[in-house]
Amino acid sequence: MSFFDVVFYLFATITVIASVGVVVARNPVHAALFLVLAFCSAAGIWMLLEAEFLAITLILVYVGAVMVLFLFVVMMLDINLVQLREGFWRWFPFGALIAGLMVFEMIWVLGSRQTADVSKAVAHAADYSNTKELGRLIYTHYVYPFEIAAVILLVAMVAAIALTMRRRKGVKSQNVADQVKVKKADRLRIVKMKSEPKGSEN
Amino acid sequence: MNLLANLIPAAAEIFLLVMVCFILIADLMLSKSGKFLTYLLVQLTLLGCSIITVGTHTNNVVYAFNGMYVDDLMSDVLKMMSYLGMSMVLVYSRQYLMLRGLFTGEFMVLALFALLGMNVMISANHFLTLYLGLELLSLSLYAMVALQRDSAIATEAAMKYFVLGALASGLLLYGMSMLYGATGSLELGAISNAIAHGVQNKSLLVFGLVFILSGLAFKLGVVPFHMWVPDVYHGAPTAMTMLIGSVPKLAAFAFTVRILVEGLQSLEHDWSGMLIILAIASMAIGNLSAIAQTNLKRMFAYSTITHMGFMLLGVISGGIEGYGASMFYTVVYMMMSLGAFGMIMLLSRAGFEADTLNDFKGLNQRSPWLAFMMMLLMLSMAGIPPTVGFYAKFSVLNSIIQTGHTWLAIVAVMFSLIGAFYYLRIIKLMYFDAPESHAPINVGSDTGLLISMNGLGVLFLGLMPGSLMSICAVSVQQSLLLH
Numbered sequence: 001m002s003f004f005d006v007v008f009y010l011f012a013t014i015t016v017i018a019s020v021g022v023v024v025a026r027n028p029v030h031a032a033l034f035l036v037l038a039f040c041s042a043a044g045i046w047m048l049l050e051a052e053f054l055a056i057t058l059i060l061v062y063v064g065a066v067m068v069l070f071l072f073v074v075m076m077l078d079i080n081l082v083q084l085r086e087g088f089w090r091w092f093p094f095g096a097l098i099a100g101l102m103v104f105e106m107i108w109v110l111g112s113r114q115t116a117d118v119s120k121a122v123a124h125a126a127d128y129s130n131t132k133e134l135g136r137l138i139y140t141h142y143v144y145p146f147e148i149a150a151v152i153l154l155v156a157m158v159a160a161i162a163l164t165m166r167r168r169k170g171v172k173s174q175n176v177a178d179q180v181k182v183k184k185a186d187r188l189r190i191v192k193m194k195s196e197p198k199g200s201e202n
Numbered sequence: 203m204n205l206l207a208n209l210i211p212a213a214a215e216i217f218l219l220v221m222v223c224f225i226l227i228a229d230l231m232l233s234k235s236g237k238f239l240t241y242l243l244v245q246l247t248l249l250g251c252s253i254i255t256v257g258t259h260t261n262n263v264v265y266a267f268n269g270m271y272v273d274d275l276m277s278d279v280l281k282m283m284s285y286l287g288m289s290m291v292l293v294y295s296r297q298y299l300m301l302r303g304l305f306t307g308e309f310m311v312l313a314l315f316a317l318l319g320m321n322v323m324i325s326a327n328h329f330l331t332l333y334l335g336l337e338l339l340s341l342s343l344y345a346m347v348a349l350q351r352d353s354a355i356a357t358e359a360a361m362k363y364f365v366l367g368a369l370a371s372g373l374l375l376y377g378m379s380m381l382y383g384a385t386g387s388l389e390l391g392a393i394s395n396a397i398a399h400g401v402q403n404k405s406l407l408v409f410g411l412v413f414i415l416s417g418l419a420f421k422l423g424v425v426p427f428h429m430w431v432p433d434v435y436h437g438a439p440t441a442m443t444m445l446i447g448s449v450p451k452l453a454a455f456a457f458t459v460r461i462l463v464e465g466l467q468s469l470e471h472d473w474s475g476m477l478i479i480l481a482i483a484s485m486a487i488g489n490l491s492a493i494a495q496t497n498l499k500r501m502f503a504y505s506t507i508t509h510m511g512f513m514l515l516g517v518i519s520g521g522i523e524g525y526g527a528s529m530f531y532t533v534v535y536m537m538m539s540l541g542a543f544g545m546i547m548l549l550s551r552a553g554f555e556a557d558t559l560n561d562f563k564g565l566n567q568r569s570p571w572l573a574f575m576m577m578l579l580m581l582s583m584a585g586i587p588p589t590v591g592f593y594a595k596f597s598v599l600n601s602i603i604q605t606g607h608t609w610l611a612i613v614a615v616m617f618s619l620i621g622a623f624y625y626l627r628i629i630k631l632m633y634f635d636a637p638e639s640h641a642p643i644n645v646g647s648d649t650g651l652l653i654s655m656n657g658l659g660v661l662f663l664g665l666m667p668g669s670l671m672s673i674c675a676v677s678v679q680q681s682l683l684l685h
Contacts, residue, residue, distance in 0.1 A: 141268050142268075142270075142330070143267065144212075144266075144267035144270050144271055144331065145270060145328070145330045145331055145334050148322055148331065148334040148335065148338060149334060151219065151315070151318065151338060152334065152337055152338050152341060154223075154315075155312070155315045155338060155341050155342055155345070156341060158226065158308065158311060158312065158315070158345075159312065159341065159342070159344070159345030161308075162306075162308035162312070162345060162349065163345060163348055163349070163351065166351060
């Protein structure tokens, strides 16, 4: 077993354990932290495959931004765990039966003839830049899907704004711009009328 | 291949995207009362797209962007139909949405984005573009369902749609990655070649196929992946329901055919068996559940499930007749569902939804013409002769009998017979029951004209289905390289 294999199995074991941890952890904060661990070890596996750009992006984007946001939300929301777990044991036998059935089917279909095919990535020279190659491909070969992905992000932005920016009915807020713009003519009506002699009301 | 050769086949999509971005900005400048201008601009965009699609049409199958994009007759026909359908959706829903304060620039922009996603799916030749088009479409639809923020039921529907849709996308992606692992390519033609030349790991291929089919079934809304359909159809504002239930079916058809026929034709004996199960289950559960519904939108949701099951029958039988019949069925179904949802919106007014069976009671006394149009649409959905629905069902059944699945045709006819009950019940309610309310029906001149054209179109196409049928057959033949 070479050093490569040792590192691969180490990362793979950590990933699997962490993933199980995400599912079984009682505390949602712990689950989120397990997910961070899973991401980190997955990034390690990618690094082994010489996909350093993906590995770095996974850490930067997922661990650095997405998971932090996730932790924020989990900590801010008051999730009632007891309520969430209600009925777990009632449905457990049914769920376990289906899961077991599916595992059995998969084993049956795959048989035991499949072995893991852990092949090493194609080795490149030291000056080979994975990031540069990726960038070149994205802007040439994959330019069409790349643009569509950009449109999807635009839709996400439009949708987020359309769904959150709205005026709630009955909120009594001031519109400062309108208040400043007000002119005398908008508020005051000057009525011309003849002055009446004193004592005419009698 | 130079830049221009890539851009010309995709000119319609590029124009659409540019216009959407323009409308997105222009809408902000236009005042609240100027929504009609935005609306006009959107309709002009659709017109422009159709002119470009016709103008850039060639008689060959053209690949662009390194084989990720395909421009063939099937994509052109389906795109033209999608422009038409989207235009009809906007005409039908204008008044309805205005009364509910939803006729905003965002609605129209999201609708156009959804259309762009559909067109990307329709001309995709690569798993990446198929998936991205699907996501573009779905994301726009999720947002549109949730657009009515003050309605709890619409928010719930959007949530269900989003969660289940994300799950389906996950399944689809998982399947695609397995196929990539087995064949080493994401391009449909290359995958087809790789499979034809023999793949080492056949079980990986079949596993991938199962995941892809599950994802597809989710998106099509066929049993047993149909749970989201009734809730979303019921919960969404009717205009959004109409949009979800009509035009995207064209893209779903293209999606199914491109993956299963262009990419995985060699695995046909694997997927046709799975499709048979999906189709029969959809026709059974869809039809039987629809009988129990009193809400029309829910009923049409179950009817969609049935129709999608029926559409799959054409894919199962294969060949020019089968795929052509399937395409014809999809186009016809789009027309019928546009009319049916349009009728619900026509009868609705501010603060009132005409979406229960009781609202259709005695429609003949309130408006004989609308009742007649609804009768034509319902007859067509049930598949009763003078209307086009009959011909659509007939051609699918014909193709399936020709391939020797006579028992399947018999099952389909039996379930259609059961399904006829709930369509005919609406006709009975309209003509033989006393109306519950005598509120006047305000029909705008544009929607009135459109519903008349829609209803009469269903009748006219039923009398002369030949031209549309041959267009479908020729386009399928040319695009899928069948002989």
